[in-house]
Amino acid sequence: MTGAGFDARAVRADVPILAEADAAGRPLAYLDSAATSQKPAAVLAAMDAYYREANANVHRGVYALAAEATERFEAGRASVARLVGSRPEATVFAKNASEAVNVVAYAWGLRNLRAGDVVVVTEMEHHSNIVPWQIVAGLTGARVEFVPVVDDGVLDLAVLERLLATEPVRMVGVVHVSNVLGTINPVAAITRMARDAGALSLVDASQSVPHMPVVFDDVGADFMVFTGHKMLGPTGIGVLAARRDALDAMEPFLGGGEMIRDVRTDGSTWADIPHRFEAGTPPIAEAVGIGAAAEYLMALGMENVRAHETALTGRVLDVLGAVEGIAVYGPRDVARRGSPVSFSLPDIHPHDLAQLVDRDGVCVRAGHHCAKPLMRSLGVPATTRASAYVYTTPDDVDRLGAAIASARAFMGVA
């Protein structure tokens, strides 16, 4: 049921937080990987080894230790670039995906958007790809327009087409895989539409890069963002992968150390990319960690990861589909969706459900998932969400089903 050579149990054994809970006889059915992933020992060990063996500030240091730190830091960047097929010099580290979007919104948007210009995003964006654009639109007089979500949770591309044809659209922001609906959006087609209309594009790949093969050139965006902590890596590091010339044309976002070529009392000049966008001492151990995570994923094989998750997501849909009265959001066809599955029970609030299944060691998320425009479009204040990853087993999914049954019994609705 999983990809050739892929063994979720072996991955689980690599992840201390899960392996130790298993060993203690209180196994975790951790189904909240869309919020953050658990970390394999290899990632933790690489970060620990950096501090124990190679800690120094990166770049410019002439002694061997500083050279070693720089080498490990840049090796992290190279691994991340290899995972997504981006050019290392056009692969910028930020503190998370939100900050990576802000780099583009401020460094590009603030300087290029004019009053009346339009930024198009979609109703299924995470707040991280909405709010920075709203802020910059407020400062420039540009407008933010939304592509609606229709049918079983897909984008109404006719609206995008109309906006591109009739409005001065300068930027199209779209999420690759919805963190709520699981929908896989046709990003290659969307970025082509944007380019044909003379607009730039930014793809939020936070929920795709960790889970499926993603090749920067195939996505076709000018900018693509994702985050370390959802892909087996640490918190505190995110990635902006960009088209080299688009990035090179941009002025800095944050100013400070590291990002300059020269600083004089009458003005400063900027370092080359990517360092121009990495002001201050960077998150060095985190870069080492995200690099180790990228290597771990590549060793598993992203095709295998995708096959494993497709099978598990099918099981999630089956288990949830068997619950009386449940509403499950997003595409039914597992080929058209990633692993996040959101659902509502008619008579148990998401908060209560998440609290009650926690009794059985089942971790699911309840809330608006930082996607309030989408929640309004679905007509619910909140949903419960289960999301699988490389260490998720069929047993975890079955335990979710059993825990929901027991929660319903507890609330007297079974």
Add this chain to the structure above:
Amino acid sequence: MMPGIEDLYQEIILTHYKAPKHRGTLADPTVSVTQNNPMCGDEIRVDVRLEDGRIADLAHSGQGCSISQSAASMMSEQMVGRTPGEALESIEAFRRVMHGDPAPDDVELGDAEALSGVARFPARVKCALLAWMALKDALQSVDDPKEATGGRSD
């Protein structure tokens, strides 16, 4: 030791959740306040009618989990008939209980005392406080004549 689920979901809480008291809206509220819980997106509206310096009637509407809905029901039941000053005193006592302090002896919280277990589930404290903070907001806005005219919602 992890708190048990029984500390959170006591029988009386589920009873209020399934058959909430004072659920709905008032036709002629003196003041009406809407509050939301940014964490979960839940929203509650509290309508208050004041007569002769007392809370003559109170209603709550909106969406929420068992904790926020039962807390609204328990609060409404307790507060009808009280002066705004007495009500604000109870609200403050309840807020302190939600943050783990013991209930003061001289303040009657009624069924809401069953919510004391929520203090051990930090993620749910906001749920329990939602309606109570809405009422506090409503009563304080009536105290301020500029705010009281025509009610308000925020």
